[in-house]
Amino acid sequence: MAPQKGKVGTKGQKQILEENNQTLNFYRIMILGSNGLFLALNGFVFSEFAYFEVAAFLLVAVVHISCYQFLSYMARPKYSSTGQLADGGLDLNVESGVAEHVKDLVIVTSGCQTLGLISRYFWILWAFVPLRAFHMLWKNVLGPYFFAPAPEEPDVDEKKQRKMARKMRYAAQ
Structure with missing residues (x-):
């Protein structure tokens, strides 16, 4: 397949609004x-809620509500005073954006909750969420900060160096 020639097409505000609504609905x-x-x-089937299930459901509910509210806040459109669409909101379907990570969190949480019906051991999969968050924090923020090369001193030409030496001599006297 030949690479596409020319400029990559951009989405219009109406298209972003429609796709965001579809994404939020999904x-x-x-x-x-x-x-x-x-x-x-x-x-109904198991006819009892153990303490673990209640605690897990409450935690999952907080995560789901928080993620959904965050996504809907990002996708909130803005209208002009005449009622025309001014901004369709941030695109939730852009690759490598914050929305992608929030959507992944919803998917992992829903998967753990559903698989947790089979066995409680599937809840262990949820431990990968903070591990992934720490990995992203290390890779994007902490690692480059700790392992950044020391800034090099700017090269001073010979004339400026002599001038600085004279100033130092006068200051020492």
Whole structure:
């Protein structure tokens, strides 16, 4: 396949708004589906909620609500005073953006919650979330900060060096 020639096309504000609405709808269905399945199976089929299930559900609910609210805040459109669309919000489907990591968190959380119905050991998968967050923090912030090369001293030409030496001699007297 030949590489595409010319400029890469950009999305219009209406297209971003429509795609953001579709993305939010997809993740809303995923969140409601995994929570509904968890509550239905634990409430009706297993007919008891252990302390672990209640605590896990509350934690999952906080994560789901926080992530969804964050995504909807990012995708909030802005309208002009005449009612025309001024800004479709940030594009939630852009690669390597913050929204991508938040969507991944929703997917992992929903997967752990659903697989947790089979066995409690699947909740261990949720431990990879903070490990991944620390890896990204190390790779993007801490690692470059700690291992950055020391700044080089600027080269001073010979004339300026002699002038500085004279000033130092006068200051010493």
